Structure formats: structure tokens, C-alpha cells
Amino acid sequence: MKKLAIGIDIGGINTAFGMVDEQGELYAESVISTRKYPLLEDYTAYVADLCNALHTMAESLSFEYELVGIGIGAPNANIHSGLIEKPANLWKFRPDEENRDENRRLFPLATDISKSFNGVKVLITNDANAATIGEMVYGNAKGMKDFVMITLGTGLGSGFVANGEMIYGHDGFAGEFGHVIVERGGRECGCGRKGCLEAYVSATGIKRTAFALMATMNHKSKLRDVPFADFDSAMISAAADEGDPIAKECFRYTGEMLGRALADVVTVTSPEAIFLFGGLAKAGKHIFEPTQHYMEENMMYAFKNKVKLLPSGIQGKNAAILGASALIWQQQK
Secondary structure, eight states, X not given: OEEEEEEEEEOSSEEEEEEEOTTOOEEEEEEEESTTOOBGGGHHHHHHHHHHHHHHHHHTOSSOEEEEEEEEEOTTEETTTTEEESOTTSSBOOGGGXXXXXXXXXXXXXXXXXXXTTTOOEEEEOHHHHHHHHHHHHSTTTTOSSEEEEEESSSEEEEEEETXXXXXOTTSOXXXXXXXXXXXXXXXXXXXXXXXXXXXSXXXXXXXXXXXXXXXXXXXXXXXXXXXXXXXXXXXXXXHHTXXXXXXXXXXXXXXXXXXHXXXXXXXXXOSEEEEXXXXXXXXXXXXXXXXXXHHHTSOGGGXXXXXXEEOSSOSTTHHHHHHHHHHHHHHO
């Protein structure tokens, strides 16, 4: 009988999910809104609607199969506890509840979904870790024992693999590379601190860089005609393709910040490869070339020219679903 796993990717706007086999073939997929359920009380409604949608998808297949498990990638998800812990961008307190018991901000999603599927195994981790495991199971990291995954989306996520195992840390939250300080007293970050790498190297970070450069550079640029609210990182990539000087400088600066930080990571972890994944990584040479240059320029001599900087092998619209499902297939090995 065919064995399948469900992969669920929970984002701040939508929750995408699909049924995947061990080779990474997708047999069914669907999506529901996450943003529809913004408040604490709406968590229960979210779980009910998600489980209904998962059952509908599962019942849509025309052949018999064995559901071996459900993997979930979500912000602030803890693989040790099965909880989503204090997710700032998902289910929130009403203003009059901000000082209530903090335990009410621990959401037992793995347990709740498992109950709906008669106790089937459910594993949950943060979205960057899920992408990392997806790279191990389906992507370009097959056979690698030591590597780093950097996810460049709205924020900067990361996953660290050492000796073939994910590094989760004692509390399940290891690997927050996006929140290392790269500029003391620098840009405000969404985490509340200043100067975090994520504030410079992410889709939102490069957008901030673009507007800072437009304020200090005199070059003509089509980017100047776009209001801040309508601006996104894909526009910078498209402009760089056309030789726009401000767009090109955006990527050079972003690559410098990322490359310098990666050189420090190499000193600590000595990985075989570093993978770039996510929307900003789709800019190709615009982000890879400066990152590689500044990483090597700042690398300790013992590590120079030893670490590969590579694109993800699961890049694409279903990558997050594949990554989440890989949590299950990794456990099967």
C-alpha cells in the first residue's frame, strides 16, 4: 500500500498543506486562510477548520494509502513540546488580555491535530527547520552531514545540521541566525532589538536598504516611482536585471552583510555547504555573487574556499509543504 505523509506550512497569511510520498511527489494540496483567525479565541476555530480541510483533502484521493504521519512547519513551533509558543504573528491577545497568564499563549497544535486523525504521529518545528529537513530528504543536501540552511523570506530563518542531525537546542529554539547582531544600535528589528541581521538581509530588509540608498544616491532609478507600501523585493531583482545602479547596490550591500555573517558561522560550525532558500534567493547571481565574495573575504584562513554556497534543491511553490512532510520521512529512516 502506498505510504503518504501530510505536510502543513503555517504562514501569517495562509496555511498550505499537501499529501506527499517519500520521493517528494505531491498527490493533493490545498490551502486555508491563517489571517482569518487573528485572535486568541480563534485558535480553536482555526484548528477545527484546518482539520476539516485536511480530511477533505485526504478523502479526495482515489486510491488506498497509509497515512504515516503529519509534519508541520510554523513560526515559534517547538519540536520538543509540540507547541506553538507565543506566536507574535498568528493568534494574538485582545488588548485587554495582554497581561493574562502567559501559558494561554502556548498552543498544542500537534496534539490537537493528532486527535482529529485518531492519534497519527504529528511532528512540528519552525518553518526554517522544516525547510532544512526538506533539503536533507528531497534536495541538494542528500548525503551531507554538516550544512546550514538560510531562508530568505519576509524574515531570515535558519537551520543547522551537524553530523546528520538538526540542532534544536535544549529548548527547541536553537538556530536563530536572523537575530544575531551585525550592527550595534542599527535598524530596529521585529524582535524588539536593534541591528539584527534580519533587519538587513530579508525581503523587508532589502526594501529598507533600497529606500536608504535612494535617499543618499543621486542615480536615476525606476524604483523611485514606487510608493513604500507597494514596494517589494521582486521589484529590486527585476531592476537589477536591467542594470539599475541602486538595485545593484542593494544586492551588493545585502550580500556584504550576509557574507560577513556567514563567515562567522563557518568559524563555529565548519559546514560542507550553505544553502540559500526563499524569495530573495531567487534573485540568483545578484545575491549569490556578493555573498560569496564577502564570505570568502572575511573567512578565517583555515576555511577559505572550502564551503560551498548553493541554491536550495526544493525551491518552488510546494517547497514549504515538502519541507514539513520531510519531518515524517526523516523519522522513518
